[in-house]
Amino acid sequence: MSRWAPNARERLETAALDLFVENGYEDTTVAQIADRAGLNRATFFRHFADKREVLFGGEDVLAGLFADAIQAAPPGATLTECLRAALAAAGVVMTPQRRAAAAKRRLVVAANSELQERGLLKHTRVAESVTAALRERGTDELTARLAAEVGMLAFSVAFERWMKANDDEPFAPFADAALSDLRARAAELTTGQSRNGPPSRDIPASGTFSQVVAGDGFTPLSGELGRAHPL
C-alpha cells in the first residue's frame, strides 16, 4: 500500500460508495473502505475527515468553484452572467465518473435522514458562498440572496437532467438551459401573470428541489480540488 497511491481519493470514494450501497452507511467502517480500495486508514484520513465527508466533501469544492468564477467575472457582468459563469465552472468536475458516483450517493443518502440533513446544511453553505461572492461585487444583500437561490435551483435542475443524459454529454448546456428556464419563470413571478392553469411546457416533475439537494449532491473526483477547499 503506497503512501502516495495514484488516484487514492477517487479509489477511496468508489470503495466507500460501493460499501455504503452493499452494506449500508452505518455498518461500513473506514478500515473496510481503505481495505476495499487497497489503501490504509492513514491514507483515508489524508483525504477525508471521516466517512461522512466521502459523501459531502464535494459541496466544499462546489462552493469554491462557484465563488471563484463569480469573482473572476468581468466588472460589468450581469447577475445572470455571474450565475452562468459559476455553473459553467462546475462543469469541470462533471465527468462520467461523477455521474456514476452521484447515482450511488443518491441511494445512500436517501436511506438515512441524518445524511439528508447534512446534505441540506452543505447545500446551504454553497448558497452562502454564492451570496458572499455576489455581495463582494457590490450586489445588495437581498438581490444576492435571491440570485444565489436561483443559481442553486438552476444547478439542481441541471444536475438532475444531466444525470439522465448520455455519458459523454457535457454539463454546461444543461446549466445554461436550466438558468434560462428559471429566468423565464422568474419573469412570470414579476409580471404577476397567472400560471395556475395546466402546465404549458413539459417540465419533468422528478422530485422536489430539496430531495435533489439532499440526495443528489456532489462529491469531488480530484484530490487536488478537494485539498484546494479543505473543510
Add this chain to the structure above:
Amino acid sequence: MSRWAPNARERLETAALDLFVENGYEDTTVAQIADRAGLNRATFFRHFADKREVLFGGEDVLAGLFADAIQAAPPGATLTECLRAALAAAGVVMTPQRRAAAAKRRLVVAANSELQERGLLKHTRVAESVTAALRERGTDELTARLAAEVGMLAFSVAFERWMKANDDEPFAPFADAALSDLRARAAELTTGQSRNGPPSRDIPASGTFSQVVAGDGFTPLSGELGRAHPL
C-alpha cells in the same frame, strides 16, 4: 398539576426556551421543562414528541398554514397572489409572544450545529409543502419550485424585519414589503440588468438566508394549531 392545564403548550415552550438559554439545550431534560412549567412529563409528551420539537414543531404549523392558504386562493390567482396569501396566513400566529420566543430560539439554535441542521430540514419541508400546494393548482414543477423558494426567502426577510419592529406591529405589511422587494429583484434577474454596482437601496445586510432559517424559525403558540398539523 392538571391534566388539562390551560395554555399548557405555551407554558411548556416558555419553560423550555428559558431553560435552554440558561443551562444549554443538551443539559436540559424534559423533566426539568415540565417542572418549570408546573406540569408533568406526560403533559409534555402530549404536546411535543421530544425536546427538539419545542424548537421545530412550528415549521409544521407554518407548512400547514401556507398550504391551506394557497389551496384556498381563488382559481385565477397569480403566483404572487398565492404567495401573498400564504404569508398573510402566517400572520395569524405572529404575536408579540412569538417574537419573544423567536429571539430565545435564535440563541439556542445558533449554539448547536445539530439544531441548525434540523432547522434547515424543517425549512425544506415547509418549502416542499408550498411547492406541492402550487403544483396541485396546476403550476408546472419548475415554476412551483422557484415560487416556493422566493416565498420562503420573502418569509425569512419579513420575519427578520418584523423581529426588529415594535411589539404591536402586525406581520402582514412586512410580508407584503418583502415580497415586493423580491419581485423587483427577480425582475433584475430576468432583464439581465447589471446590479454589480453599489447598492441602490438600503437593504439591511443582517445575516444570510440560511442563518435566518437555521436560527430564526418559528414555533407555535397555540396547542390547537399544533394539533391541527401533528408531526
